[in-house]
Amino acid sequence: MKSDGSTETTSVRREGPKRSEASRQAILSAAREELIEHGWRSFSPDRLSRRAKASKQTVYRWWPSVAAIAIDAAISMIDEPVIKPEEPVDVQLAAFIEPFSELARVGDGAHLLRSALLAASDDPAAGEIFRTWFNNTIRKPMKNVLAQAASKGRIRRDYDPDAVCETLFGAVWHRLILMRGPLPHVLAMKSAQAVLASLRP
Amino acid sequence: MKSDGSTETTSVRREGPKRSEASRQAILSAAREELIEHGWRSFSPDRLSRRAKASKQTVYRWWPSVAAIAIDAAISMIDEPVIKPEEPVDVQLAAFIEPFSELARVGDGAHLLRSALLAASDDPAAGEIFRTWFNNTIRKPMKNVLAQAASKGRIRRDYDPDAVCETLFGAVWHRLILMRGPLPHVLAMKSAQAVLASLRP
Amino acid sequence: MKSDGSTETTSVRREGPKRSEASRQAILSAAREELIEHGWRSFSPDRLSRRAKASKQTVYRWWPSVAAIAIDAAISMIDEPVIKPEEPVDVQLAAFIEPFSELARVGDGAHLLRSALLAASDDPAAGEIFRTWFNNTIRKPMKNVLAQAASKGRIRRDYDPDAVCETLFGAVWHRLILMRGPLPHVLAMKSAQAVLASLRP
């Protein structure tokens, strides 16, 4: 997630005070608490600014929408997947899901995650933020893993990488959003193995 | 959208201290329009009752929550899946997805569907309504189909029916909720075949 | 306050296509309680009919407005003044005020009286009902008393009867409506004597 944008080397002179990092953190932190307590539909800038002891002006100055805050707040809690090329393919695929199920397991992480996904779905612009992040963090690396596997002959050559991604994460959304069920540790491996089973060369 | 509407012989009839079917239909119809125009987060009982020319009292009298209305409004647009036991298993499985992708293809059906899913996720009680419907309409019949297929030796005996359901519909949710992408006609068959490929005996 | 209530030997009898006296009494009685509890501005036909176990239809059928009910409910509690021609003029004049201050002294009578006066003032039509009653019960008899007194030479011949009435009851309204003060027993006599003092022949 692009948070501050410190690359302003060109002509746009930023005179005077700079963005308060303390305020930014307070708002994101308050956002997490608010999303967990009240959910996405009742996520209100008013309560947010009150809880963060920040003025509404400050909130509106730095985020394009409340949905963007929700996504920002949640994404910053999801670790980057750690892929080790030397491991078997199923383990590598499962590694993409791990950060999600890990967050969903601790405390009210599932609620936070769900709220952010709802925000991404509700607000098209904010959804674009999420999709960009998802593409960079999940979809592209996964494509690489699959390409590698295919070149080694582990899976069929006529596989559809997007369909694989869809299937793997579809199960996550199904449990998280619709079923409000848990994301047990084994889910990642079971999904990965099922997908691979359908891709046997 | 309007299914019967045949009773409107005179101008605007009221039928006394019984629930008015005309009012119910007007509210559901207005709900569909509101969800499509404004989305779930801005789905307001105020605007709904104004559009339906119904009093808010009437809305609150007959539905436990706005989320319940959203789900009611969407579910009533989803046709029951038509399963023909004599057809191949992949066709039967695809038939469960068909009603969804069919609705998503016409007009703003996708938006309506997405809004209802958000409602189901936002409001736990309303989510229960959706889950009950999903269980009766999709999950249980699908279990029967799978059991039949297993008894005929078409698929492995150690299959997990919930995982199959999860995988099949996960792709739908992924496209509908997160990617805001289309649900092309072939998706149903492709998903069904991929799932079956992983269940080869 | 409950005037009949004795006929309720069986449960709740209904007596067909005549106006139900039981219903009328129940409504008036409930009206008194409602006016005392909630005051005029919050006097609601809804609560009234609920408390009286009468349908709103019945209320609207027999009274032209809620204000009329309030006045009806209060007036029926005010005794007719008892005038004895053989007594001194000041006693006779004071006798007109007595029923008011008597009602105001018992329980929440002052509140009931005040509410009815507000109703009479708020609703012009209902005000007319009150004025008619006041004219017949107070103003005309008082005029007779004054004419008698004048013919006996007790007061000046150029008195203005309406001004006398106005002065006597003005003090009552002042205390009752604006000051929310008590109407002590001596007030009637003091007012009467003050008025007479200004009419000495």
Next chain:
Amino acid sequence: MKSDGSTETTSVRREGPKRSEASRQAILSAAREELIEHGWRSFSPDRLSRRAKASKQTVYRWWPSVAAIAIDAAISMIDEPVIKPEEPVDVQLAAFIEPFSELARVGDGAHLLRSALLAASDDPAAGEIFRTWFNNTIRKPMKNVLAQAASKGRIRRDYDPDAVCETLFGAVWHRLILMRGPLPHVLAMKSAQAVLASLRP
């Protein structure tokens, strides 16, 4: 009715986190119109804020109750009585009533006045506001006038100042609230003279 209104040089200025005087005036002005058009019982914060183009929040922020607004709106239209000690006592007493009958004579002033009095009677807290104003503006100054007159031997020494006030204004209330009659110019002097007649030394 509009007293200054001169500050509106630019279109509609807002002046930040201080109370907006423009808003206050708009609300009081709208309140006067609403009270005249609909009376006290139908005086609704909803319509008031709509007419004043002010938000309901703003109304509730600055007034403790709707009744308080009604009283504020009316009182601000009643001029302070102008008492000249060198004039006869009856003229001085009449001067207290003059501002009331003056307001009642112009346009719908009587309706406005009546509505405010009903508000004062309906709401005990708001009534207290009115009583405080009445005490400071009418009762205390009148006591001074009477004390002066008594010390000069114009009236009896054993007069009751509250009874005098009650009698003088009782006639006003009687006409204004109950009889819905006019407050002719002569009323003030006639009442004053009648009261004084009963106080002859």
Next chain:
DNA sequence: CGCTAACCGAGACGGTACGTCTGGTCTTCTT
């Protein structure tokens, strides 16, 4: 070292929505 500009918390503003209660009307069923 004072000026200026962007920052910040605070909060008033006109609006809209919340879920509940009420106002009058109407309809059905019961007596």
Next chain:
DNA sequence: AAGAAGACCAGACGTACCGTCTCGGTTAGCG
């Protein structure tokens, strides 16, 4: 025909929230 019951549309209730605006104070860096 009268009455109890209650559904209906309309809209008021007081509170909470929306996004915009203005205030007064603070802080950086340029002149």
